[in-house]
Amino acid sequence: MIYIAGPCSAESREQVLETAEALSRINARWSFIFRAGVWKPRTSPHTFQGVGEEGLEWLKEVKERYGMEIATEVATPEHVEAALKARVDYLWIGARSSANPIVVQEIATAIGDRLRLTEHRPASPDRTQTKTILKGILIKNPVNNDAGLWIGNIERLEKTGVPVFAVHRGCGHQPCWAMAHAVRLARPDIPMLLDPSHMSGDAKKVPELMKKIEELGLDGAMVEVHCRPEEALSDAKQQITPTQLGNTLDSIVSRLCLASLICPPSEEKELNWLRAEIDELDERLWETISARMDVSRRIGKWKKAHDVAPLQPKRFQQLSEQVAHFAKENGLSADFAQEVLKLIHEESLRQQ
Numbered sequence: 200m201i202y203i204a205g206p207c208s209a210e211s212r213e214q215v216l217e218t219a220e221a222l223s224r225i226n227a228r229w230s231f232i233f234r235a236g237v238w239k240p241r242t243s244p245h246t247f248q249g250v251g252e253e254g255l256e257w258l259k260e261v262k263e264r265y266g267m268e269i270a271t272e273v274a275t276p277e278h279v280e281a282a283l284k285a286r287v288d289y290l291w292i293g294a295r296s297s298a299n300p301i302v303v304q305e306i307a308t309a310i311g312d313r314l315r316l317t318e319h320r321p322a323s324p325d326r327t328q329t330k331t332i333l334k335g336i337l338i339k340n341p342v343n344n345d346a347g348l349w350i351g352n353i354e355r356l357e358k359t360g361v362p363v364f365a366v367h368r369g370c371g372h373q374p375c376w377a378m379a380h381a382v383r384l385a386r387p388d389i390p391m392l393l394d395p396s397h398m399s400g401d402a403k404k405v406p407e408l409m410k411k412i413e414e415l416g417l418d419g420a421m422v423e424v425h426c427r428p429e430e431a432l433s434d435a436k437q438q439i440t441p442t443q444l445g446n447t448l449d450s451i452v453s454r455l456c457l458a459s460l461i462c463p464p465s466e467e468k469e470l471n472w473l474r475a476e477i478d479e480l481d482e483r484l485w486e487t488i489s490a491r492m493d494v495s496r497r498i499g500k501w502k503k504a505h506d507v508a509p510l511q512p513k514r515f516q517q518l519s520e521q522v523a524h525f526a527k528e529n530g531l532s533a534d535f536a537q538e539v540l541k542l543i544h545e546e547s548l549r550q551q
Contacts, residue, residue: 200412201364201392201419203270203289203337204444205234206426207434208247209254218426219261221441229448232289233258233267234421239433240274240295247432255285262286268334274302276309283313283333291337291421292352294368294397298341303352310336311359337421339366339394346381353382353389366421368394372401373483376475383415383472396423396437405439406447413451415475416468488543492550499551509551515544 204222209215215235222231237254239247258269270289273279274296282290290310296302314333336356340349349365356363365386367379383391395408405422412420425431428438439447502509518540526536 201232201390202229202448203232203234203392203419203421204424204441205231205270206431207236207396207423207438208239208249208432209235209237209257209271210247210250210432212257212260214426215254215257215261216264218424218441219265219267221426222424222444223265223267225441225445225448229445231267232270233261233265234270234289234291236272236433238272238274238278240272240293252281252285255281255287258287259285262288270337273306276305279306279309279313283310286332288332288334289337290333290335291366292339292356294339294342294370297339297349297352298343298345300348300351300355303338303355307355307359310356310361314359314361333361335362335364337364337366337392339368339397340370340375340378340382342370344370344375344378346378346385349378349382350385353386363389364418365389365391366394367391367398367417368396368421369398372397372399374398374475374479376472376479380472380476390418393417393420394422395420396434396439400437402428402437402439402443405437406443406450409447409451411475414468414471416471491543492547495547495550502551509548518544 206214206218219233222233225231235254235258237249237251237258239249255271258271261267262269268288270291271282271287272293273282273290274293279290290306292303292306296306310333336359338349338352338356341352353363353365365382367375367382369375370378379391382389393408393412395405395411396402399405399408409420409422411417422444423434423438424441424444425435425438426441428435428440431438499509501507519537522536522540523533525531526533
């Protein structure tokens with residue numbers, strides 16, 4: 200299993216080293232790659248944008264003090280150059296960059312050029328110039344639900360000759376399991392890590408999402424971990440503490456030990472992927488029904504204010520015809536569709 204952990208952003212030397220030290224004290228069975236962003240592509244220019252190259256020095260200190268490999272996000276060729284000069288072991292490409300294949304290609308080209316340059320550079324007598332070694336490139340799924348684009352980005356990065364890892368972080372705090380499933384089926388040779396922090400946007404949901412690692416046969420996780428999440432300058436709501444991460448990982452080990460005794464082998468992973476898709480669709484379905492009832496309550500207020508009867512037969516007939524057409528176009532039973540409409544309509548009237 201591969202576990203990449205650390206704060207969303209490198210905010211200060213003290214914060215970086217304190218978090219790394221706490222991670223180093225977690226149960227000896229865990230070996231972490233330490234992550235922290237030094238350049239932050241934020242939505243608003245008025246929010247924390249990262250400390251820049253100074254943060255790379257803090258990451259180097261983590262590597263020297265605690266023996267952890269280090270990872271940071273890159274979004275431009277200039278970022279790649281600076282990170283590789285700092286001997287960063289893993290580079291990751293975020294969801295915003297992943298949505299733009301031109302940006303991904305520019306990053307891939309910069310990595311390839313840098314590696315070829317150092318490959319053929321003569322060793323300097325004073326050993327100040329050493330070969331650049333990059334152990335992996337992590338590519339997150341795009342912000343949009345696009346399995347083809349994610350696969351295309353993997354293929355662009357593979358041309359560098361560096362091992363590529365897919366990181367599934369969902370879209371807009373939704374899991375988007377179908378997208379990840381499609382990529383997993385198309386490229387089972389590419390390790391896939393879970394990013395429960397961005398998938399949920401909520402620290403309380405991270406431990407539950409981590410269970411998906413075993414259920415879906417994933418290869419590990421990339422988790423946002425902060426020594427004091429409530430003080431974080433970015434993504435404060437979704438970061439967990441090192442202690443919480445340790446407890447979650449210990450729980451996963453207990454689940455794996457129990458599963459090895461009572462569960463059939465890994466052929467059920469495919470079924471679990473399909474069930475994950477169903478669970479996500481069901482959640483969206485109930486959220487949609489809930490939103491519909493909210494609109495129904497507002498309609499009820501309008502009808503009461505304008506002395507209009509709650510039941511409008513002509514409107515219901517219109518809805519019934521729309522549902523019949525939709526059922527026919529999508530291969531659904533007409534009776535089933537009308538029964539669902541009837542139940543929803545009855546609840547809408549009750550809400551009104």
